[in-house]
Amino acid sequence: MITVNGFNYYDYDLERKLSLWLREDLSLTGTKIGCDIGVCGSCTVLIDGEPKLSCRLKLKDVENCNIITIEGIALPDGTLHPVQQAFIDAGAIQCGFCTPGMVLTAYALLNKNPHPTRQEVRLAIRGNLCRCTGYQQIIDAVMLAADRLSSN
Amino acid sequence: MEKAFRNDAYAKVTGQAIYTDDLKLHDMLYAVPVYSEMPRAKLISLDGSAALKQSGVVAIITAKDIPGNIRYGQIIKDYPVLVDEDINSTGDVLALIVAQTREQAITAVPFIKIELQPLKPILDPEEAMKPDAEILHPFHCSNLTNYHRVRRGDVATAEKEADLIIEEEFSTSRVEHSYLEPESAICHLRSDGVMEVFGSMQHPFSTRRFVASTLGVELKDVEVKPLTCGGGFGGKDDTAALVCARAALCAWILKKPVKITYSREWSMRESYKRHPYKMQYRMGLNKEGQILSVKARIVADGGAYCSVTPWVTWRSTVQSCGCYEVSNVETDVYGVYTNNVFCGAMRGFGSPQINFAIEQLVEIAAEKLGMDEITFRRKNIVKQGSTTITGQVLDNHIVSLTQVLDAVLKESDYENKRKLCSLGNLNQKEWYGIGLAISYRGVSLGAEGTDVNSAILYVQPDGSVLLETSVFENGQGAESAMILIASEQLGLPLERIRYRMPSTSNIPDGGSTVASRGTIMGGGAVINASIILKQIITETIQKITGKSVAYFKDSKLLDSSDNLIMSWDEAIKLCYDNQVYPYAFGVFQPPQISWNEETGQGNAYFTWVYGCQAVELKVDSQTGAVELLNMIAAHDIGKVINPYALKGQYYGGMAMGAGYALFENCPCENGLVVPTNFHNYHPPRSINLPEMKAIFIENPDPISPSGAKGIGEPANEIMAPAIANAIYHATGKRYHSLPIRIKI
Ligand code: FES
Ligand code: FES
DSSP, rough: OEEEEEEEEEEOOSSSSSSHHIIIIOOOOSSSSSSSSSSSTTTTTETTTEEEEEEEEGGGTTTTTTEGGGGGGOTTTTOOOOHHHHHHHHOSSOOOOOHHHHHHHHHHHHHHHHSSOOEEEEEETTTTTTSSSSSHHHHHHHHHHHHHHHHH | OOOOOOOTTHHHHOOOOOGGGGGGTTOOEEEEEEEEEESSSEEEEOOOOOHHSSTTTTEEEOOOGGGSSSOOOSSSSSEEESOOEEEETTTOEEEEESSSHHHHHHHGGGGOEEEEEEEOOOOOHHHHHSTTTTOSSGGOSSSSSEEEEEEESSSHHHHOOOOEEEEEEOOOOOBOOOSSOEEEEEEEEEETEEEEEEEESOOHHHHHHHHHHHOOOOOGGGGEEOBBBOOTTTTTSSHHHHHHHHHHHHHHHHSSEEEEEEOOOHHHHOOOBBOOEEEEEEEETTTOOEEEEEEEEEEEETTTTTTTHHHHHHHHHHHTTTTBSSEEEEEEEEEEEEEOBBOOOTTTTTTOOOOOOOHHHHHHHHHTOOOHHHHHHHHBBBOOOBOOOTBBOSSSSSSOOHHHHHHHHHHHHHHHHHOOOOOOOTOEEEEEEEEEEEEEEEEEEEGGGGOOOEEEEEEEETTTTTEESSSSOSOOOOOHHHHHHHHHHTTTHHHHHOOOOEOOOOOOOOSSSOOTIIIIIIIIHHHHHHHHHHHHHHHHHHHHHOOOOOOOTEEEEEEETSSSEEHHHHHHHHHHHHHHEEEEEEOOOOOOOBBBBBTTTSSSOOOOEEEEEEEEEEETTTTEEEEEEEEEEEEEEOOOOOOHHHHHHHHHHHHHHHHHHHHHOOETTTTTTTTOOOTTTTOEEEGGGEEEEEEEEEETTTTTTTTTOOTTTTGGSSHHHHHHHHHHHHOOOOOBBSSOOOOO
């Protein structure tokens, strides 16, 4: 069994690549493919809370795991998670291709370290390439999210 | 806090935004390219029979199947959509394999049997320029795609009068745009006979021309609808259009929807790059520190196909002396065909190369004259009323070089920190340096193209507004900027305006969303459409009620004493009730420019922008490793429309400039691009970059209806020389080629 965004799946090909399974079979196309060799971070998903590169995994690697994709972090009524809202408010989004991976990486970071320094954010997102933003406003967004999460 | 505005932010942050590869059509097939292994050859035969027998394979498509033109191009029609005979590049596509799944198509590639007759490639532009060199494209009769020049004053006499003549050579690297989303296209033949194209691109109209040419149909028979674009930076024009043309060809022949999504490897191999330049400069100076003359010879390796090389190198020509006043100039700029990967538009468009040379050259000159680099710059920069090297008088807008320079000097504390620079002090483990660079830049296309843009404002019966312009969203926030401008003009809240999904069948071609022209051109058109729309509404109200509307504010129409006439919604209802459509088509056409190709003189651009960037860094004196400490930019952008998006352009531009300076290089070996993916090609990562600061300088431009100019490219064109200058101030060594690798 594999759990994705709260739904359980039982029937799948163990040799199927996780990124393709999510995109093609489950239509969860928020998971992006930028390099397909594990060096750009666009395909990041959370596996048992850890950010992992779905282009480097097969379904046999994630059996009995709980997977969260970018489609799975807002509330069912569409209310955004504070990390998502902060990305919007801080202007951290341009072309948006890196955004799902960035948001999930930041989400995992803040779960572990609710009060990161800017340098710690920089380190946490080093595996996620962004060609548009120079990362400045992405780091602003993560700091803003940390602020808002801790004041709630 | 003030929040950022983007009309696509919610979709992008939830994963709902649809990029081309995210879309599936019923019964869709997948095509993949088969590349040439040789940089120059004749295609003797291609046998697809074994590949056709592989599981899921539906068809092998070759040049023979093309109903229209095999070759296309924006300037010279030299690029084969599929190769018929002559191979000029390892990025050439010999065939497309179409299968039920993409994996099946990829699996079949090795089963294609190809026979090539190798020809000797020309890989060095200097070789290609020799009189006895073989002509690579016989129909073009020359290995030069173009030759541009500037002739001003008399260099020989000026050099005789000079107290100092310096000669330096610089070279720059080939750079990959590295948009995170690789090329992707889906095409299908609609039931009305129109070839519908979905894709990731910067210029849907250029794509439409490529597709129509390939299929041999008229422009009306192709409708291009760009989907969310995962980055462009100038790179999603020709190659993106070719991918669309190939998908359209397959869909045309097979009568089924066809998708082509590139792998990163194909994208790096085939897509065009930023031109590598070799630049030889000779500068004559007097001892008072005035630049008397510049003589320059610049050679751009355009690679196998022309693309927009003549336009890119034209900007290099016009800006060949940087932002300095020089009375005697001889510049020769050559765009050259080789068998390397082709080069085309990339953010900066011929200026990052020039600025890398000239902004170091002025510092070399200042030092030789015993002057500091800031005083030297102040003496020579263009000022209000100055004449550029092409004879254009800068008097129709505010020339703000001093303003941007002062802003950066102050913010960076340059003059104090400059005294702390190490200059390769042998007693220091870590060398410190600060450096800066300045530039001016002609806005929009100049003589590179026809400059016009249009916008449609169409108010619905309930008062909500549909907006459309012929600039396109590449991820930079173009649509949001247009909505902001319309909202201000009409006095309506942002949420009452929706940007229509763009299509080439809705609005006239407004040229490519390149050259940092989106905001000035599209914004100008939106304002002109708003003026027409408000006039239609005002006249209707005057006729029916006799009242004169003076302002549109807060969803209300007011008279000249600020009294309410009626609400916006009531006014719109009144229009419809009286059979008046609140619909306006606005056009923005900037003043004509002029250019004389013989002398290289003319009013090259209708207005100019000014910028300055600085960087502080440390160099490890043992390993040569560079650590960037901070980066600052000040640009005169005319007027701020969307502050967060504007900052994003500054930061992204500086980051890309840092990559150009230190990390990025696409060498070709026997014509083949060496890097294949992001493990061996390195756009900067978060840990490679420092904190950045953006300073806005606003001098609204009289020609621009919104006052705004542009920022995408200015932000990207001067960080590399700033870093080179800082490295010199840290190490005491000049680096003349990119990317900079510090030798200890
Ligand atoms: S697509 Fe998986 S890391 Fe790039
Ligand atoms: S926003 Fe475009 S790659 Fe990050």
